[in-house]
Amino acid sequence: xxxxxxxxxxxGAEVPDDPPAMARGQQTVAILxxxxxxxxxxxxxxxxxxxxVVGSRCVKRIAPGLFPDAVELSSQEGAVVKAQxxxxxxxxxEHYPSLxxxxxxxxxxxxxxxxNAMELGSGVSSNAEQLAxxxxxxxxxxxxxxxxAWTLQTGTQDGSRQVxxxxxxxxxxxxxxxxxxxxxxxxxxxxxxxxxxxxxTMPLRLFPSWRGPLLATFLLFxxxxxxxxxxxxxxxxxAHGRDGFxxxxxxxxxxxxxxxxxxxxxxxxxxxLLAAWLQLWRGTKYQRFPRWLDGWLLRRKQLGLLGxxxxxxxxxxSLCLPLRTATRHRLINAAYSQVKAGVEEPWxxxxxxxxxxYLSCGVLALGILSLLAITSLPTVGNVLTWREFTFVQANxxxxxxxx
Numbered sequence: 001x002x003x004x005x006x007x008x009x010x011x012g013a014e015v016p017d018d019p020p021a022m023a024r025g026q027q028t029v030a031i032l033x034x035x036x037x038x039x040x041x042x043x044x045x046x047x048x049x050x051x052x053v054v055g056s057r058c059v060k061r062i063a064p065g066l067f068p069d070a071v072e073l074s075s076q077e078g079a080v081v082k083a084q085x086x087x088x089x090x091x092x093x094e095h096y097p098s099l100x101x102x103x104x105x106x107x108x109x110x111x112x113x114x115x116n117a118m119e120l121g122s123g124v125s126s127n128a129e130q131l132a133x134x135x136x137x138x139x140x141x142x143x144x145x146x147x148x149a150w151t152l153q154t155g156t157q158d159g160s161r162q163v164x165x166x167x168x169x170x171x172x173x174x175x176x177x178x179x180x181x182x183x184x185x186x187x188x189x190x191x192x193x194x195x196x197x198x199x200x201t202m203p204l205r206l207f208p209s210w211r212g213p214l215l216a217t218f219l220l221f222x223x224x225x226x227x228x229x230x231x232x233x234x235x236x237x238x239a240h241g242r243d244g245f246x247x248x249x250x251x252x253x254x255x256x257x258x259x260x261x262x263x264x265x266x267x268x269x270x271x272x273l274l275a276a277w278l279q280l281w282r283g284t285k286y287q288r289f290p291r292w293l294d295g296w297l298l299r300r301k302q303l304g305l306l307g308x309x310x311x312x313x314x315x316x317x318s319l320c321l322p323l324r325t326a327t328r329h330r331l332i333n334a335a336y337s338q339v340k341a342g343v344e345e346p347w348x349x350x351x352x353x354x355x356x357x358y359l360s361c362g363v364l365a366l367g368i369l370s371l372l373a374i375t376s377l378p379t380v381g382n383v384l385t386w387r388e389f390t391f392v393q394a395n396x397x398x399x400x401x402x403x
Contacts, residue, residue: 029179030055030083032076032099033090034062037114040152041088041144046070048182055079057098080105085175088112088144093127096134107137110172114144117200128196132168139172141165142196143180143187146203152183161186164202166195212295213302217310220263224256246326254317257310264307265369271296301376308373311366318362368396 028051031038042052046068055076056062062073072082080087080102087109089096099106113128125133132140143165151160163180165187167173177187190199207214229252236242271293278293279285289297321327374380375392384392 027051027084027086028053028082030079030087031090032056032079032087034066035090036149037152038088038090039067040149041090042067042071044152044183048184050179050182053079053082077102077105080109083109086110086112086179088114089131090114093130096127096131100134103135103137106135108139110139110141110169110175111135112144112176113140113142113196115200116145116203120201120204126193126196126200128166128193128200132193139167139169140193141167141169141172141176142190142193142199143176145199147185163187164190164199166190166193166199168193209299210302213299213306216267216303217260217264217306220260221256221310224259225252228252228255250317250320250324254314254321257314257317261307261310261314261369264303264310268300268304268307271300304376305373308369311369315362315366372396 029045030053031042032055034054034056038054042054045052051072052070053072053074054062054067055074055078057076059073059075067073074082076099087106089099089111091099093115111131113131115127117127126142128140128142132138143163146160146162146164161184163177163185165173165176165180166189167176173189177189180187229248232252232255233244233247236244274293275289275297278289288294372393375384375389381389
């Protein structure tokens, strides 16, 4: 009952402190394996004041100077015996059965599995679950698998600070979380050991939440680019023989990007309106949204950032327009036509006002969109209260809609 009450209500919550916390130098951590991850983890633990013993099947094969002098090298069984509770398995999963000979020594220990899956969608149990089946008398905790050896060596300045943990034992998870905090990382509770199937495939996924928004943005750009090509280049060429294909490289993308930015911004706020209408139609807010709408709501941030990227590229492209050779030729031809017509000062009052207002609204819209993008960053959003965040988002949205 105590384990159920102490478990976090929400997955992804920070693992709470469980006194007494791990003190520096009061616990010996065993690391089985002598590879790159084992060496980086040992260096990091020694720097944090933790006693480390590395266990290997053949200690003589470890090159001198590979590990710090403070790290003790021993056999696998000797390292496990010297460890008080935590044993990090920096081994390939196929080598886990080789530890069955020291099963008695591993009984009661907390085994930290740092391995990852070899492929997506294998359909079998995770490495951590297989490890728990091999050693039922030990506590298996999945963790540190999303932390690279480089991050362990350089510290928390480079790379992610989050350490995702999952286990069926709250006590084991708490002990590993204390070790992660001591190393300067931020432990996050990801649930029971079944969640290790998700954790082990995370390093194999490349921007999973960005695929849909990237595809949508790319298709929108192709649509507006193809539409502009047909309307402004191909049809005039077929009808009147005007050759404007030099606009393909710069002018036409510059005309397509703001349209993509506007549609992407509309796609950010449209699912919120659909969700509100659906809740009113159902008469309750406690029913789950359809899967497509739920995925759309979860990817609004990515769509907004891609819209900001398109708007920023449009601004850069617009600044490059006066540098084009075609623009210089057009200015020379306009000056020649003016001199030939005998016009001294061709001032267009309405045209000047129109261009200045257009540029002013564009700069204002880009500034507001930049503010929205900045407040969506985790480092900025974490220092804002919910009222401040909604104030910036709502008022910026309304202002940008009117501009």
